[in-house]
Amino acid sequence: MESSFHITIATMPGGLLLRDKAPNFKANTTISRMRFHDYLGDSWGILFSHPRDFTPVCIMELGRVAKLAPQFARRNVKMIALSIDSVEDHLAWSKDIIAYNGDEPTEKLPFPIIDDKNQDLAIQLVMLYPAEKDEKGMPVTTRVVFIFGPDKKLKLSILYPATTGSNFDEILRVIISLQLTAEKRVATPVDWKNGDSMMVLPTIPEEEAKKLFPKGVFTKEPPSGKKYLHYTPQP
Template structure:
């Protein structure tokens, strides 16, 4: 499939029509992080549950972390706005309440192709591929920090997305890595490139090394900075 982004690539500074009006992507982000997620179609069941998840409580959690949400599918703004009424009712809100983040109009599939978001296994009534459930996380430098690609048939886990953004933000400013199943507040791992002497000054709360049969001192933990 043509298009697509790799980790470290800069996001294209595209212009798009959205449910909040026209945006230029870099200007819209400013100095924020970005959670960009595509969904196959409006007025479909799994997508409705996902957009509900990101509408209220999750949107607020992301905003507190300086993360802006942007959604995208191959539907028009008019369809997005009509579908928003269903999302609101599903969420127990008034139908006319505005969603707190933009949904991009990509009915020509130009952005989906540019970003590599199409799912070749899922097609619309005309036999054209629809957008997969892609997750992109961009940093304030506009570079891609995370990419997750789900098929159209599988809904996302927003707890995991929130967890991984917390890890990305922590490791962007501290010389640490987060171990398997890490959660905010738990111990982190000292990077192997940091010497023992440097680690003592960087991590005043202490560094704890796990003894291993190899004798190599690479499993080093420290409380979350």
């Protein structure tokens, strides 16, 4: 059983690449059976995976996502989680997650959780970590974060091992950056935070940049003398 599984992993494609379209999979979730593209509609989407239900790091992650859900919703982002347990387990676990946040336990989280008890979707999206195995000797699901745009194409992916919790403050920061840079001809610099100045793309001619960014364009000239460091206040 174990050797045949490793053959499957070795011969499967390497997962989603940036700008790949999300597979339009069908799945049972805590809210209904759904088709992924229909669930996303015209929204941005975040699909994030977890090793399994009733585990300590995972409950903290989903609790944090539940607290941040209103901020993601304001930015037209739909969240959906994946764990390799059943819908029944997800619903029972949801009570723990909500209680962990200090609220009255219910089965209703502000996002659905996918039932992937056979690891079909984890295998399809290459969310498995062969070096770590569960009690049955099967590779565990990693902590993967996929961000999709309204065009259903992958805009960003982050892969964490099962032992390292995701940083959803960073994921919210990334969403803001992705949405701004999709609409404006800018890039976000290192350690950028919402409200900070942004970089003007170096391909934009100086005169055009002045029209595009009425708040002003500021240039920092490095020793090389090459004028490629152009800043503007966040549009």
